[in-house]
Amino acid sequence: MFDGELGPLTRQVLRERGAALIVEVCAWAVGLSDRPHQQRRHGRVAPSGETLGSRAAAELPLGGEEDRPLELGEARPGTFRDALGALMPEGGVYAQRLEEQVLVPFVLETCVQAADRARKTCPEAWAELASDVGEDEDDLVAVVRAAEWSDPLQVEAEQLVLAALGDVPLLEVENEGLPLSLVRAAESAARAAVPAVEPPAEQADLATARFLAEAALADAGLTLPVPPHEADALLDRLLADGLEPAEIESLLPELPVEAVTAARVRSGLARGAGPGL
Numbered sequence: 001m002f003d004g005e006l007g008p009l010t011r012q013v014l015r016e017r018g019a020a021l022i023v024e025v026c027a028w029a030v031g032l033s034d035r036p037h038q039q040r041r042h043g044r045v046a047p048s049g050e051t052l053g054s055r056a057a058a059e060l061p062l063g064g065e066e067d068r069p070l071e072l073g074e075a076r077p078g079t080f081r082d083a084l085g086a087l088m089p090e091g092g093v094y095a096q097r098l099e100e101q102v103l104v105p106f107v108l109e110t111c112v113q114a115a116d117r118a119r120k121t122c123p124e125a126w127a128e129l130a131s132d133v134g135e136d137e138d139d140l141v142a143v144v145r146a147a148e149w150s151d152p153l154q155v156e157a158e159q160l161v162l163a164a165l166g167d168v169p170l171l172e173v174e175n176e177g178l179p180l181s182l183v184r185a186a187e188s189a190a191r192a193a194v195p196a197v198e199p200p201a202e203q204a205d206l207a208t209a210r211f212l213a214e215a216a217l218a219d220a221g222l223t224l225p226v227p228p229h230e231a232d233a234l235l236d237r238l239l240a241d242g243l244e245p246a247e248i249e250s251l252l253p254e255l256p257v258e259a260v261t262a263a264r265v266r267s268g269l270a271r272g273a274g275p276g277l
Helices: 003-016 018-029 052-057 080-084 094-121 123-133 140-147 150-165 170-193 201-220 228-240 245-254 259-271
Strands: 036-041 044-051
Touching (some): 003 018, 018 150, 044 052, 080 170, 094 150, 123 140, 201 228, 228 259
Antiparallel strands (some): 036 044
């Protein structure tokens, strides 16, 4: 499968996920009606004293034509399309926030799913494509971004959302999204209640030590798995390459060494052996 053939695949996956996208957008819209309505006064954005919801219920315009992005098209007052063209307090319109918070991550995930499908069905062509864009074939996100698949698919995602929800009253869109919004809020509260667990410093440091040990084994010319008679040579090389005795002790179970070799290395560490000793 070549890069040009992945466009139809990403669109197919987007169509398959279309219902999920609409649900996510509805959930995102919950609370939008409570936002203060903004208007331009003498070139500045200022609150009108109303909310988007109160104006939507009265079928009054939520945004102005001068601020509404062209891709939103004409909007009937009080609709979701109208709300997307409404001004935010900090400037800009809510369509921009929808793009950043929902469409961009959803489209990226869609492209990654399409990429995973392509990798499984055409592994050789996928490997060639990854090589062409200069990325690791197992790093799906990196390949997707390097191949620039998201931009054209995002336009289609926007059109899909507007076709399904654009002319629906804002309050109805919020009502549809309320169940998922409550689930998202509960998940967020649960995550916040659990303190983040960070790995101990010694575990984090082992990443560097592991890299050094693997490089030492690759360059030392030792037999793998390392036999007992090469235990001293292995220990000397690991110490010479900057590994600390505690790091060597921790990494021994991971290294390709025989059991007796590991025991001899530990014995050497206990004796305080060092390079050249």
